[in-house]
Amino acid sequence: MVTAKVWVLKKHFEGFPKPSDFDLKKIELPSLQNGELLLESVFLSVDPYMRPYSQRDMKEGDIMIGTQVARIVESKNPAFAVGAFVVANSGWRSHFISDGKGLHLLPSSWPESLPKSLALGTVGMPGLTAYFGLFEVCKMKPGETVLVNAAAGAVGSVVGQLAKIGGCKVVGCAGSDDKVAYLKKLGFDEAFNYKTVTSLDEALSKASPDGYDCFFDNVGGEFSSVAINHMKKHGRIAVCGAISQYNDSVPQKGPYVQIPMIFKELRMEGFIVTRWNNRREEGQKALLKWVLEGKVKFHEQVTEGFENMPAAFIGMLRGENLGKAIVKV
Numbered sequence: 001m002v003t004a005k006v007w008v009l010k011k012h013f014e015g016f017p018k019p020s021d022f023d024l025k026k027i028e029l030p031s032l033q034n035g036e037l038l039l040e041s042v043f044l045s046v047d048p049y050m051r052p053y054s055q056r057d058m059k060e061g062d063i064m065i066g067t068q069v070a071r072i073v074e075s076k077n078p079a080f081a082v083g084a085f086v087v088a089n090s091g092w093r094s095h096f097i098s099d100g101k102g103l104h105l106l107p108s109s110w111p112e113s114l115p116k117s118l119a120l121g122t123v124g125m126p127g128l129t130a131y132f133g134l135f136e137v138c139k140m141k142p143g144e145t146v147l148v149n150a151a152a153g154a155v156g157s158v159v160g161q162l163a164k165i166g167g168c169k170v171v172g173c174a175g176s177d178d179k180v181a182y183l184k185k186l187g188f189d190e191a192f193n194y195k196t197v198t199s200l201d202e203a204l205s206k207a208s209p210d211g212y213d214c215f216f217d218n219v220g221g222e223f224s225s226v227a228i229n230h231m232k233k234h235g236r237i238a239v240c241g242a243i244s245q246y247n248d249s250v251p252q253k254g255p256y257v258q259i260p261m262i263f264k265e266l267r268m269e270g271f272i273v274t275r276w277n278n279r280r281e282e283g284q285k286a287l288l289k290w291v292l293e294g295k296v297k298f299h300e301q302v303t304e305g306f307e308n309m310p311a312a313f314i315g316m317l318r319g320e321n322l323g324k325a326i327v328k329v
């Protein structure tokens with residue numbers, strides 16, 4: 001019998017999540033039935049969506065939602081061999097049983113030299129978010145100017161690099177000077193610390209006096225209300241996330257975007273990356289190629305130990321991560 005450790009949502013979050021909102025429990029896993037496989041999590045992802053989705057999709061006592069890279073340790077399913085690695089969406093669990101549905105085997109072309117945790121970040125859901133958000137929503141064109149916030153994060157750092165590959169000028173912002181330095185290293189044309197600039201308006205004008213063709217918005221809130229006034233005519237805004245609002249106990253006063261939307265004839269489109277689940281392989285192949293060519297660099301904020309999942313999650317929401325936040329079991 002295998003004993004699995006799981007993190008449950010003990011209490012719904014009020015404002016920022018607190019360690020006391022989580023509970024670590026143990027579950028005895030049964031023996032496998034035919035067609036089932038036993039997996040152990042090797043890397044687990046902590047993502048911003050878990051904060052709003054917990055409110056919408058979870059009840060107290062549920063195991064926290066999330067994805068992991070897991071290794072198959074026992075199999076009664078001929079489609080999955082022991083020793084293989086998969087991406088699963090099984091939540092914050094150290095071990096779990098699956099019938100194989102919803103498991104994505106890591107591409108056979110995955111080089112040994114590349115950390116498998118990238119399947120949770122640059123070459124996984126966040127990377128695909130950047131890929132499809134840029135190519136399908138922003139529809140960026142060479143020579144255009146792209147703005148991205150939370151630019152040193154899992155999604156934002158890929159957005160900036162793909163926009164450079166696409167021949168664009170790229171402006172990014174992040175919440176620390178170290179992150180800004182990282183953006184410059186990645187090849188961003190302009191980067192600033194939104195927490196320390198005296199005026200966001202001036203910083204956006206200075207970074208691109210002519211304004212922005214594409215705005216990849218990961219943050220929402222006040223930033224978006226200011227940034228929208230810097231959009232060029234016929235600009236496009238990909239509303240990817242609103243992390244500035246996820247931890248609000250009281251919703252922020254809505255940004256009034258209607259006027260610039262009208263006179264600039266902007267297109268603003270929200271999206272969820274699962275819209276392109278049928279093109280996951282295409283995106284993953286392209287991202288893997290760019291990573292192997294060195295055109296897309298990555299950084300991971302690795303927290304050691306399953307017991308530190310809540311800390312990693314809270315830290316990411318507080319901006320303590322540079323690049324993709326993951327937990328190594």
Ligand SMILES: NC(=O)C1=CN([C@@H]2O[C@H](COP(=O)(O)OP(=O)(O)OC[C@H]3O[C@@H](n4cnc5c(N)ncnc54)[C@H](OP(=O)(O)O)[C@@H]3O)[C@@H](O)[C@H]2O)C=CC1
Nearest residue numbers: 048150153154155174175218240241242243244272273319
């Ligand atoms: N639509 C979709 O399908 C998807 C949407 N997303 C969204 O993309 C965004 C980025 O996700 P991801 O790359 O995984 O996370 P990141 O790796 O970027 O980590 C979150 C970052 O958000 C920034 N942040 C946190 N709070 C605030 C705030 N109040 N104001 C401004 N920035 C803040 C912090 O960086 P900093 O130092 O810059 O403040 C923090 O490091 C999120 O909004 C997420 O919900 C992600 C995946 C899929």
Ligand SMILES: O=C(O)CCC[C@H](O)\C=C/C=C/C=C/C(=O)C/C=C\CCCCCO
Nearest residue numbers: 048049052053056065067125240241273274
């Ligand atoms: O089990 C699930 O559905 C989660 C699957 C996550 C998976 O890896 C794929 C998609 C992740 C999407 C992330 C979206 C965002 O980060 C946007 C977040 C919030 C938008 C507002 C949600 C409001 C809910 O009430």
